[in-house]
Amino acid sequence: MQVANVNLPIKVTGRHVSVTEPIKDYAIKKVEGLHLDYPRIIEAQVILDVQKYRHLAEVILHCANHITIEATAESTDLYASLDEVMAKIAQQMRKYKTRIMRQHRPRHGEVQQIDAQILNVEGFEEQAEMIPSVIQTEKYPVKPMYLDEAVLQLEVSDRPLVVFTNAESNKINVVYRRKDKRIGLIEPSFA
Numbered sequence: 001m002q003v004a005n006v007n008l009p010i011k012v013t014g015r016h017v018s019v020t021e022p023i024k025d026y027a028i029k030k031v032e033g034l035h036l037d038y039p040r041i042i043e044a045q046v047i048l049d050v051q052k053y054r055h056l057a058e059v060i061l062h063c064a065n066h067i068t069i070e071a072t073a074e075s076t077d078l079y080a081s082l083d084e085v086m087a088k089i090a091q092q093m094r095k096y097k098t099r100i101m102r103q104h105r106p107r108h109g110e111v112q113q114i115d116a117q118i119l120n121v122e123g124f125e126e127q128a129e130m131i132p133s134v135i136q137t138e139k140y141p142v143k144p145m146y147l148d149e150a151v152l153q154l155e156v157s158d159r160p161l162v163v164f165t166n167a168e169s170n171k172i173n174v175v176y177r178r179k180d181k182r183i184g185l186i187e188p189s190f191a
Helices: 022-034 078-102 149-156
Strands: 012-017 041-051 054-063 067-074 143-145 161-166 171-176 183-186
Touching: 012 022, 022 041, 022 078, 041 078, 054 078, 067 078, 067 149, 078 149, 143 149, 149 161, 149 171, 149 183
Parallel strands: 012 041, 143 161
Antiparallel strands: 041 054, 054 067, 161 171, 171 183
C-alpha cells in the first residue's frame, strides 16, 4: 500500500492573493499527506482565493482511471480553509476506495433508458417572440470511459451529470442523477 504520493506534481496558485512560501509549503505538505492508495493521484492543483473576509481554498486532483476529485472550502483563515478542503478530499477518496472494494458498482441492468417525448407546439407560439439567452457557458471535457466509470464519477462529484464518450460504442452519452436518487442514462439515437 502506498503511504505517500511520491514525486507528485502540485501546482499552488493564488487569485487576488500572492502565495507566500509558508502557505505554499503548507498546501504542498497537506496534499502530499493524502495517504490512500486508491485512486492514484497523477496531478494536484491547489487554488487559493481571498475576497474581503472570505478565504477560499479549492483542490482539484486528477487521478488514474479518468477520475477527477474536486472540493472547495471557505473560512476566515486560509490555513483553516486548507485543512477543511483536505478533509473533504480525503473523504471523497475513501468513498471511491470503498465503492471499488465492496463492488457496489451498478451494472447495465440498473441504468434506465429514457424514452423521448414530443411536446405540443400549440401553446408555445406566443412565447416564440422571446429570444432565449445563454446565462452561463461551461467547457466540459468529454473523456472516453466505460459506463461503470461514468457512474462512479457521478456519485463522487457534486455535479448533476457526467458527459462522456462510451468506450464500447464510441458515442457521446450522458449519465445523470434523477429526482428519485437513481441514475439515468441518455444515449443518442439518430432516426
